[in-house]
Amino acid sequence: MDSGDTAWLLTSAALVLLMTPGLALFYGGMVRSKSVLNMMMMCFGAMGVVAVLWLAFGYSVAYGESIGYLLGNPTDYLGLSGAMGPDAAGDYELYGGVPVSVDAAFQAMFAIITVALIAGAIADRARYGAWLLFAAVWVTVVYFPVAHWVWGGGWIEEIGTLDFAGGTAVHINSGAAALALAIVLGKRKGWPREPMKPHNLPLVMLGAALLWFGWFGFNAGSAYAADGVAGAAFVNTIGATAAAMLGWLLTERLRDGRPTSLGAASGIVAGLVAITPAAAHVDVWGGFAIGFVAGILCALAVGLKYRLGYDDSLDVVGIHLVGGLIGTAMIGLVATEVVDGENNGLFYGGGIGLFGLQLVGAIGVLIYSFVIALIIGVVLQKTIGFRVSEEVELGGIDEVEHAEAGYDFGQASGGRTTATPTAGASATSKIQEGRS
Template sequence: MSAAALPLQLAAPAELSAGDTAWLLVATALVLLMTPGLALFYGGMVRAKSVLNMIMMSFAAIAVVSVVWFAYGWSLAFGDDAGGGLIGDLGQVFLHGMKPDSLTGTVPSLVFMAFQLTFAIITVALISGAIADRAKFRGWLVFCAAWVTLVYIPVAHWVWGPDGWIKEQLGALDFAGGLVVEINSGAAGLAVALVLGPRLGFKRDPMRPHNLPLVMLGAGLLWFGWFGFNAGSALGANGVAAQSLVNTQAAASTALLGWLLVEKRRDGHATTLGAASGAVAGLVAITPSCGVVDLPGALAIGLCAGVLCSYAVGWKHKFGYDDSLDVVGVHFVGGVVGTVLIGIFAWDGMTGGPRGLVHGGGLDLLGKQVAAVVVCAVFSFVATYAIAKVIDRTIGFRATEDDERAGLDLAVHAETAYDLGSVGAAAHVGGQVRQQVRAEASDEDRQSRKG
């Protein structure tokens, strides 16, 4: 091949690794795929009258967050620290100064930037599950832009950015996003759910998933993409990536089994929804720890997450907050489990230094992990609550009762997911389905999310 055919390769510094770059390109695509997977996962869990709206919330997040990230988000999150480890500078707005041959480690900086973009996208999309069936679409669009700017970007800089204070000053560990993605989105989901209030009929009407095969398909895509999420965070085709991949599979498996065991013992049935939720809980929990623990640690973390999250999804019925699709019960609780247990299972064979309790590390790392969890959770909850309140009191965030009763698919998008020839026919079928659901209301406690 001629030199003219490889201008970037010839221009790039010798430290560029083609293997690392290829792997990170694949990992970036895998993580982006997780958001459509999440859309299907969430879409199957809501009622049929709002499935398209649920899917649209994830797809809209892709577009809004991408524009914000390219404009200034990347610069504020990963630019040079502007002071105190709190936020980056604006030296790279609209990717200013980022050339094709600029490197971050052994990969082009543009690839690393795109990889981090996909993390920001899915973090925002995760929050939508807490407010399913009842949010105005325009309010959601504004929320996406405001939240990624005021909440996600600062936390990302604290944990991963140059001189970020949680990374450099506190010394807490978060390999792939327990703090930045899972706890951040979980605390935010609780805040925005409280601002919008419960769905009409919450605790009274059965609100079962309308399409469990769609849920399982979405969960499978999430599981598949999560290998890019976790192993890609090694930023190279290396042994850390390999161990992270193995740990990811191990934790998802034990979490799935743990959730099903709880269901069987508590309810007498092991469900498909439980299998999907359990796998996701394990994937959530291993996210911060996949690159810092050994295999036994990963197996234990997954099992803990599966068991604890299976109980945590019932908190919304006990305490009265309507976290529609269990963002709090799965992502917040799972993120806390995985982040805190780093202090128990961290292995110096992966970390290169810090060790958890079972490897003779003492309580120091555990204390740092707990402190990081508390700070990120409180910041995310308070900031998100304020953002949601402002949106609700200005342009409005809660859908009208009429729109919510009719279903957001028709009211907002003028479409139906299961149109059998015409909108009228679909509405008629939807009415029959709703009548059947009401007739089965007596078994709500046994069937609804096994909570």
């Protein structure tokens, strides 16, 4: 066991976990005030559901001994058996230079945020219980096997598709599922005729900052060592993200006349998404190229929902699906053996072969995730109901689903504040009376 590498991976795991509360702030600020708590609770709910399933059997499905290159043996690490304590000789089972328990903790954070990302596509209109059930089923039948395909010895890893930290397993995977759910749940009431602007842009920017901070653990931690590979991933996480923000702002300036704070925050996330699969395969120039292209194309892609008619509330498809595809595909163009010691993309004299392999892996995950998410979503909608009623949606999902409100607009009187009751039966009765 390498104590330095173990310490770095434990630190990275904590950084990646912080990304999910950061995402909750990012998403929470983008929705309307009447659904901010529901949006944040969907992210926090993913933490609860996914963590339990991952430690129970998910790690084993992802990283157990491969069964037909499709999934790991679910019994190998059931309940992390054999990985939580030393053997008779006092030694811990290792993955590389770190204990398997540390690897399981680090990878748990990836599974959590992948599920949480999906929630942004169905903001303002999903029943909380149905969302948690979807999260449990989807992570079991989609994320766990896909993680095995990409990193655990499955078919994508076997054919040679490169994904350093999650372009396919995390971002294409979640983006495809988000598109499926947006289709199943349908459009928000009033969309796109009524403006549905973010209610708290400072919250959005704070969330983006926390995501960038945590992403250093996401990318540099994926080196599994405190070494030069981690350094290269760290540097590219700076450079590509900065270039993407500038690309997004430039696009806004040319298209709309003004750069926006929402654009800056969105550009940051687009750059983080795109560099994730390539972080340790490209040099600084390649990182700049990936980030800048992602910033421009993702800024343009978020408008596709208006042309194609799907209501992806918080642009999960335009940023995570499109950004993941850009980063994964561009490895085939700008990867260099100067950084990873092995692979050259087309622009570095490596031919077209790697580019083709990148597309095979990306498209395979996209199709599988989309189809399975669509099936799960339809089943839930037809059985227990996935979407809230029109009255709940118009009146405020926070009060009905959670008996709470994100903001207390009480009236101050004589130095004391008298708040209007918003919880429980009171909230429900207001909705039933037709008040919004």
